[in-house]
Amino acid sequence: MADSADWTRPDDLEAVQGALIDWYEADHRLYPWRETDDPYRILVSEVMSQQTQLDRVIEPWREFVDEWPSVEALADADRADVVGFWTDHSLGYNNRAKYLHEAARQVREEYDGAFPETPSELQELMGVGPYTANAVASFAFNDGGAVVDTNVKRVLYRAFDVPDSDAVFEEAAETLMPEGRSRVWNNGIMELGGVACGKNPRCDETGCPWREWCHAYQTGDFTAPDVPTQPSFEGSRRQFRGRIVRTLGQYDEIGIDELGHRVRVDYAPDGEYGREWLQGLLSDLADDELIDVVEAGEETVARLQK
Structure with a gap:
């Protein structure tokens, strides 16, 4: 793999973009938070999925938004009830529930109940970092930057020979994303990493749309940046x-x-x-x-x- 800040930028960028969007729109995993543009419900899904696999988030997410269907309802909730829900559903660190509850109160009290829309504004909410801010801005308002998680890094590293550098991953992701299409693009590249370009790639089986350009597919070198192992939960x-x-x-x-x-x-x-x-x-x-x-x-x- 490349060991400099350079990466293999595709000459036919529009074709690369169109191939991924067409692939995603033709078929993708169905999650309930992908069927809404409500920023509150999308934020809940993003916080829940920070430590939990997406398939395991579906039922807790549905129960959570049934219990607290709006940002106002969550802001009015007893924090102990929210933390208790988080614990009962094994959703990871309890402080995420606390931060989500505090963010709801911020929206109510500092934004008069109207959710902030830009990544910079969203980062003012408790517990919302750059990744979550871009995700919510993209999926709720189609106005976010490129999201870069472990799956996206793996895709960029393999497909376009992007070196293992957070700064270069960010630059490459922004370069590839078509202007004004952050919602479908970010969903698409994350889906690609989750379905086709996992630790064990399934390029042909899933009809990966980037095989024509992919450095790993052409060379047979499917190495990728190390993925941190989750410490054992039992006894932790x-x-x-x-x-x-x-x-x-x-x-x-x-x-x-x-x-x-x-x-x-x-x-x-x-x-x-x-x-x-x-x-x-x-x-x-x-x-x-x-x-x-x-x-x-x-x-x-x-x-x-x-």
């Missing part, structure tokens, strides 16, 4: 953080030793997995403004923030 701090939040959802408040026994069968106050271990998790959750840890008489108790 993330798993026990989730257990703590679920347990606290059942009580107004609970002493930390009783909490410890409820979240870990081998909890022993003075043991390896004892108060020091538990207080580290509680401190993280308190820093994320998900729980409060307070002294109640002679006992330390924990409770969800309201």
Whole structure:
């Protein structure tokens, strides 16, 4: 692969663009958030899919927007209920639920309930970075920049010999995207990475529209940038953080030793997995403004923030 900032720009860029758009529009995976241009519902899908495979997001997404069908409804919700939903559906880090809830309140209070439309405005919302801002601006308003996730990097690296550099990936993605068509383009290139150009490419089987131009297809070299492996969930701090939040959802408040026994069968106050271990998790959750840890008489108790 190339080891400089150069990459193989296609001479017939319009043909490259048209081939991908035609391929996507002819057939693609059906997700409910692709059938709406409501920025609130699209933001929910983007936040949910940050740590969860798209197919596993469908039902939680539907349940979430049934429970809180608008940005106003989410802004009015009790934060503990939103975090509890996130935990119950194993949607990853609970602070994402907190940020989503806070973003809804920002839209209501700072934007008079009208969702910001540009990537720069969207990044003012809690927990919304450049990728999510471009995705929401694209899919809701057809006015975003190119999105670049792991799948898109893999496609660009293989197809156009783009070196493994975030800056060059961004530049290549913007160069390839046709002006005024960010909605269909970003959906299309992400679909290409998810369906045809995965870790094990399925070029012919899926009728990849870029075989004619693809460097990897022509050379047989389908290497790609390393994909970070997800740390094991079983036994992780993330798993026990989730257990703590679920347990606290059942009580107004609970002493930390009783909490410890409820979240870990081998909890022993003075043991390896004892108060020091538990207080580290509680401190993280308190820093994320998900729980409060307070002294109640002679006992330390924990409770969800309201």
